Amino acid sequence: MAQGVKVEDLSVIFGSRKQREAAIEMLDDYKPDEIREKTGATVAVKRINLEIEENELFVIVGLSGSGKSSLIRTLNLLNRPATGDVKVGGRSLMDMTKKELRYFRRNDVAMVFQHFGLLSHRTVLGNVEYPLEVQGIEDKERRQRSMEAIELVGLDGWEHHMPNQLSGGMRQRVGLARALTNDPELLLMDEPYSALDPLIRREMQNELLKLEDTMDRTIVFITHDMNEAFRMGDRIALMKDAEIVQLGKPEEFFANPANQYVKDFIADVDKTRILKVRNIMSKLKSVAKLGDDRKETLDFLKENEMDFIYVTDEKRIFLGFLKIEDLQKSKAQKIDNLVHKDETKIYRNLYLQDAWEKLNESTYNLPVVDGKGRLRGVLDYDIVVDALAK
Amino acid sequence: MFKLMNFILEFPERFTYDIAKPIDAMVDWIDKVFREALDVFVIVFTFIINRVQDVLFFIPWWGYVILLFFATMKLYKVSTAIVLSSLLLLIGVFGFWDATIRTFAIIVVSVLICFIIGLPIGISMAKSRRVEMVLKPILDGMQTLPSFVYLIPALMLFNTFGRVPAVFATTIYALPPLIRLTYLGITNVDEQVVEAGTSFGSTPMQMLFKIEIPQAMSTIAAGVNQTTMMAVAMVVIAAMIGTPGVGRDVLRAVETLQVGDGFAAGFAIVFLAIILDRLLQGLAAKLDTTAQEGEE
Numbered sequence: 001m002a003q004g005v006k007v008e009d010l011s012v013i014f015g016s017r018k019q020r021e022a023a024i025e026m027l028d029d030y031k032p033d034e035i036r037e038k039t040g041a042t043v044a045v046k047r048i049n050l051e052i053e054e055n056e057l058f059v060i061v062g063l064s065g066s067g068k069s070s071l072i073r074t075l076n077l078l079n080r081p082a083t084g085d086v087k088v089g090g091r092s093l094m095d096m097t098k099k100e101l102r103y104f105r106r107n108d109v110a111m112v113f114q115h116f117g118l119l120s121h122r123t124v125l126g127n128v129e130y131p132l133e134v135q136g137i138e139d140k141e142r143r144q145r146s147m148e149a150i151e152l153v154g155l156d157g158w159e160h161h162m163p164n165q166l167s168g169g170m171r172q173r174v175g176l177a178r179a180l181t182n183d184p185e186l187l188l189m190d191e192p193y194s195a196l197d198p199l200i201r202r203e204m205q206n207e208l209l210k211l212e213d214t215m216d217r218t219i220v221f222i223t224h225d226m227n228e229a230f231r232m233g234d235r236i237a238l239m240k241d242a243e244i245v246q247l248g249k250p251e252e253f254f255a256n257p258a259n260q261y262v263k264d265f266i267a268d269v270d271k272t273r274i275l276k277v278r279n280i281m282s283k284l285k286s287v288a289k290l291g292d293d294r295k296e297t298l299d300f301l302k303e304n305e306m307d308f309i310y311v312t313d314e315k316r317i318f319l320g321f322l323k324i325e326d327l328q329k330s331k332a333q334k335i336d337n338l339v340h341k342d343e344t345k346i347y348r349n350l351y352l353q354d355a356w357e358k359l360n361e362s363t364y365n366l367p368v369v370d371g372k373g374r375l376r377g378v379l380d381y382d383i384v385v386d387a388l389a390k
Numbered sequence: 391m392f393k394l395m396n397f398i399l400e401f402p403e404r405f406t407y408d409i410a411k412p413i414d415a416m417v418d419w420i421d422k423v424f425r426e427a428l429d430v431f432v433i434v435f436t437f438i439i440n441r442v443q444d445v446l447f448f449i450p451w452w453g454y455v456i457l458l459f460f461a462t463m464k465l466y467k468v469s470t471a472i473v474l475s476s477l478l479l480l481i482g483v484f485g486f487w488d489a490t491i492r493t494f495a496i497i498v499v500s501v502l503i504c505f506i507i508g509l510p511i512g513i514s515m516a517k518s519r520r521v522e523m524v525l526k527p528i529l530d531g532m533q534t535l536p537s538f539v540y541l542i543p544a545l546m547l548f549n550t551f552g553r554v555p556a557v558f559a560t561t562i563y564a565l566p567p568l569i570r571l572t573y574l575g576i577t578n579v580d581e582q583v584v585e586a587g588t589s590f591g592s593t594p595m596q597m598l599f600k601i602e603i604p605q606a607m608s609t610i611a612a613g614v615n616q617t618t619m620m621a622v623a624m625v626v627i628a629a630m631i632g633t634p635g636v637g638r639d640v641l642r643a644v645e646t647l648q649v650g651d652g653f654a655a656g657f658a659i660v661f662l663a664i665i666l667d668r669l670l671q672g673l674a675a676k677l678d679t680t681a682q683e684g685e686e
Contacts, residue, residue: 076589078585078588078589101591102591102593103591104591105588105589105590105591106590106591107591109589110589110590111585111586111589113582113585113586114582115580115582116582117580117582117583117585117586118583118586119583119586119587119600119601119604119605120583120605120679120680121604121605121607121679122604130587130590130600131590131591133600134590134591134592134593134596134600135591162679163679164679164680178586178590182590188589
């Protein structure tokens with residue numbers, strides 16, 4: 001099960017202990033520049049609050065020096081916050097003992113680095129095995145799980161090569177495979193594709209989206225490239241001078257840019273090619289499950305003034321929908337036989353350009369599914385028109 | 391007035407202090423208190439040196455040539471292998487084979503001890519600011535002190551001539567570069583690699599043995615190389631306290647003014663140094679996994 005992340009009043013300050021203490025005092029009244037001038041300490045992150053949901057692909061974007069890297073590195077405590085706390089799955093990282101922190105890093109979180117951070121003295125396989133090796137997992141299982149991860153990123157056949165024999169893109173695949181072996185609930189990616197050339201970068205982005213689509217995992221992704229941010233992110237936080245300037249879904253940036261800085265930042269982004277179904281779909285407030293009681297479902301619909309409701313099975317695979325008329329007419333105990341099997345659904349990673357046609361053919365709002373057919377949300381015709389009109 | 395002039399021009403005698411005396415006293419004190427321990431030390435190390443020497447003498451001369459040839463071929467190319475093997479053969483041709491093996495035995499033991507002592511010291515220096523601050527000036531001092539100076543206390547401490555004081559003096563003299571380069575190697579490991587190790591929950595020991603030492607291996611090998619070169623230099627000087635080997639041949643030639651013999655023995659040492667240097671440098675280069683091998 002993936003886990004949400006909660007960042008509370010988080011600051012990261014670099015400098016000697018004295019400088020940091022002085023900087024904390026000044027934090028609320030001065031800008032980072034002024035604090036650096038007066039104390040010598042660098043305020044990289046300043047009192048940030050944010051919440052990242054389970055299974056979300058959350059992108060933090062900003063120019064270099066905006067504090068985005070410092071922020072992501074607190075999520076596995078590579079940076080220790082000067083103020084505030086980080087909670088992953090409800091557990092406070094600052095309260096952890098050394099042992100608990102080690103356990104957390106071994107099992108629940110993994111990181112992909114901008115310059116890969118590969119162990120150059122080990123083969124691809126040796127690198128991918130490392131997270132399992134430090135846990136003391138025995139050879140056979142270790143090998144098997146590592147090979148699965150290597151196949152997942154498409155590096156099978158290369159497992160016995162050394163990192164210095166690989167191209168940049170392949171090296172970052174090794175980095176990703178290594179981060180996936182311990183099956184982390186939280187995956188941190190610190191500018192993973194910035195060091196790659198544009199063609200490879202696009203390819204890697206698509207691969208990551210494909211991977212992300214089929215797994216339950218919260219991903220925090222750092223980039224300085226707005227196009228990349230919009231292409232990848234469910235939600236995006238734009239950082240400047242140690243603070244978040246704007247946080248929201250991609251289309252919200254276009255709809256209501258918080259200030260001139262945001263406007264400039266998104267000026268040369270082509271939104272029809274970047275906005276995806278997932279970016280502007282609405283979350284479903286409620287879903288009926290196969291085997292639910294007919295009467296209860298009916299009451300629920302009436303109570304919430306709904307005409308119909310989507311139906312999934314236990315694994316959230318989308319099946320169809322229920323109409324309120326049918327529920328009223330029927331005398332069945334369960335809802336199972338009343339479900340309208342409906343094949344019109346839309347894949348959430350489609351770009352809006354391509355989704356438009358399908359949306360035009362349908363009279364209803366469209367259910368949105370992921371690569372495994374699980375129901376993820378609903379696409380509202382009006383919202384699409386709104387998003388494209390702006 | 392005259393007195394004052396004198397004070398300015400010459401260093402005033404009443405400010406001099408004889409530092410030789412307390413040092414002598416300390417050596418005497420060590421000699422008295424640790425006599426038995428030192429005697430045991432001498433016995434143990436004589437034994438170790440003898441065994442190493444036995445092993446080295448057990449390998450026939452052509453064994454060394456073949457070993458060297460294949461090792462060099464693996465590290466470099468055939469032409470280098472031919473040159474180095476020929477140099478080794480020349481040592482035999484000049485008639486210094488046995489003496490060179492004796493010298494080599496002392497070098498091997500000294501470098502091994504340096505490695506055993508130097509590696510943990512270098513690591514602790516990289517890990518602790520305090521150790522670093524204390525050791526850095528000491529290492530500087532050790533490296534600038536004239537090498538002869540180590541011979542006298544070595545002699546007195548072990549109360550014997552020959553190989554054990556030579557190993558002792560050589561070890562102390564040759565130790566600094568190994569410590570320094572181990573320290574350098576560990577502190578220079580790519581920060582992101584160390585962070586990757588941390589982010590996957592390595593314990594400090596796992597970090598050291600699975601990441602830092604392997605990553606620093608090339609630099610450490612360069613340290614072993616430098617230490618070995620210094621050991622070669624010291625072992626020759628150690629002939630002055632009766633250490634057997636090529637150094638003694640050089641010393642004898644100098645004492646009897648035999649120019650030819652002196653150069654012949656000198657060449658043997660030079661060849662040995664070249665061979666060891668090439669081998670260890672090649673090893674260091676092989677261990678450097680961070681180098682690129684053909685990009686994208």
